[in-house]
Amino acid sequence: MTKVAFYGHGLPNVHKGDLPGKLIVLEGTDGVGRSTQVALLREWLESSGYAVASSGLKRSGLAGKGISLAQEGHYLGDLTSCLFYASDLADRLEREIIPALRAGFVVLTDRYIYSLLARALVRGVNRKWVRSVYGFALVPDKVFYLRAGLDHLIPRVLNARGFNYWEAGMDFLPQRDYYDSYVEYQSRILDQFDAMSSEYGFHLVDANRSVHTVFTELKRGIDKLVRGMKPASPEILGDE
């Protein structure tokens, strides 16, 4: 059951009372392997008989495209970015995530408000303001924080798609070089995540280890959460 609880003012028109599904968040910096784990977990959960939906930043029907387009241009301001991402998340919550939870799905999300908070805070956006903006966010059942050190992150990012302008903080940091800027930016982001960890009750997962080891640990954590959600098996029905 996901309790209908929000971080702030919440969403209008969402009825109180529990949602039968589970909202599970995978958080962590760029290149830590979140999307790989979401893909593996989804397959594992589905093959174990659960209904699964996944979500992630910029995947809303409303604002996903718009944010990507704005990021290709030369200017997306900090406040605009916060509110644009808020539109994206609110759209996904209202039209995808909450309906899926209501239908009893396990919803896996690749990042949630914590990444957005970290990005805003390192850019000097007012903490109180940004938290209030994201106050419509449903409190998840569990947040797994995948944490890897920079020495592990850098080769992974280089092997995947290279450094990204925004994920290297090139929009605000003084470094004019992608590598230097990335190192500075991601260290600041890591500090923000670490600072949020206890407040939001992150389950810390050491992602310096192999994909398989991390997957095994996540499976163990998620298994506890979802146990009992599966439709009753025939034997149990036969007992009645």
Add this chain to the structure above:
Amino acid sequence: MAKLPTGRKLPGKLLVVEGIDGSGKSTQLDLLRKWLVGEGYCVAFSEWNSSPIVGSTTRRGKKKKLLSPTTFSLIHAADLADRVERQMLPALKAGAIVLADRYIYTAFARDIARGVNPDWVRGNYAFAPRPTVALYFRVPLEESIRRIMSGRPRLKYYEAGLDLGLSGDPLRSFELFQERIVSEYEKMIDEFGLTVIDATLPLTEQQEMVREIVAPHLQGVLKAERSAWREVLGKEQLYGRYLPEIGLEQRQK
């Protein structure tokens, strides 16, 4: 003075017009703009819902009817944030006049009429500079509806508040929605110190009042030299045949 939300004064002036559709506020702002430009002031103009970055998303949301009260609210806040960050704040810091056709009060009125939490919306817009003057053009509902329906036969989905399910009939829904918005505006007059203009008065009379209200705030405002090329043409004995090509795009808009 316009002020930052922190209370810090900005050298520029932020002049805002508010009111329901058909109140005539845009006409009045346009007249004000022409006057100010004619007086040589440096004037920037910003219209509600006009950010080039956010616009395509808002249009998509409206066209496909994807917007909920919450996302409608957030996307409009994103739109203003972009205009504040890139257009309005730089102009205000430079000491210019910024004219805004609709501002945060539009968001407060519409979003609260849609059932969004008032504190949350107000908090979201806390980044917006405080206006020097905010004019509220008050018009009776029947009059505004008569004006709108004579010029524009078809009401749009969100404009008519059809997303609220108040009535299946667009005109009836529009009336009910506008009624709620008017009542929100009325509540904000004292809270935000809006200056009320009677929008049923003749256009010129309203404009006189607007100028009277604005005039005391114009001292020290940045002036822009207009048509600086005139002097060159005279001295150099040139015709300036190619000058009309400059800014052709703007004029075509």
